[in-house]
Amino acid sequence: MAFPYQFDFFGEKVYYHFIFETAAFFIGVRLYYFLKKRQPDAINDINRLWILLGAMIGALIGSRVIAMLENPSEIAHQTWMTFYQNKTVAGGFLGGLFGVELIKKGIGVKTASGDIYVIPIIVAVFIGRIGCFLMGIAEPTFGNETTFFTGINLGDGLNRHPVALYEMTFMALLLLFFIRIKNVHLINGDRFKLFMVLYFLYRFCVEFIKPYHQLFLNLSSIQWSALFIFVYYWKFILRVLKIK
Incomplete structure (x- = not known):
């Protein structure tokens, strides 16, 4: 088999990507x-559902908007279908953050709500x-062409940085890290903030080996999204780095 991987389903070609997504x-x-x-939740079930709804709607919109901005020269040629089909995880996180904060403000929830989502997201x-x-x-x-030992032919005959594999490795390390600090006492909300900062730091850096x-x-x-996250969480970052 060769990239992209797909299979036949009643005569139709189906990409494995759809299955994994x-x-x-x-x-x-x-x-x-x-x-x-398995853990107490300071937010009641109804408000938690509203927060989930805000996260999903925000992620749906944010993932498409940031994806559209990834190729500025094509914005004028966007159709509704291409706008909807193109999406990025980083934009989903950014939009989800906005969606949650707007919903929480609307329903009057001031308690940090993100920690419980960290492991499921990873x-x-x-x-x-x-x-x-x-x-x-x-x-x-996919990444740029490379002579590094991790280079893989992803379907165009060139050895490229397998950025998706890099991110899988990074997420596996994040999972081990957050499991390791499971019993460490942190301020409510700090685990989610830490995840967001670390993830967007990775995305900021990996963009340099992508076309x-x-x-x-x-x-x-995506790099501008990362900078926004760093500014948004600047107090948390300074506190973690113990900079006064």
Whole structure:
């Protein structure tokens, strides 16, 4: 078999990416409910559902907007279908953050709500990236051509950085890290903030080995999203680094 990996289903070609993307969502949600039953939640069930709804709507919009901005020269040629089909995880996280904060402000919830999502998100992204990797260069998660030993032919005859595999490795390390600090006492909300900062730090750096398009000042839309996250969580970052 060759990239992109697919199979026949009643005469139709189906990409494995769809299978893993669906599995990522399903397993992530089930893992969230599994963890929720095993730890106290200061937010009641109704408000938690509203927060989940805000996260999903925000992620749906944010993932498409940031993906659209990844290729500025094509914005004028966007159709509704291409806008909807193109998406990025980083934009989903950014939009989800906005969605949650807007909903929480609307329903009057001031308690930090993100810690319980960290492990499910990490697991879901790991599973989803398996599908991205199996798409080869048909999915915009491939890197530049390289002579490094990790280079893989993703379908165009060139050895490229397998960015999806890099992210899977990073997510596996994040999972081990957050399991390791499971019993460490942290301020409520700090685990989610730490996840966001670490993930967007990774995304900021990995963009330099991808064929990205400049949005402004030689940085991509994802890198600008990362800078926004760093500014948004600047107090947390300074506190963790113990800078007064």
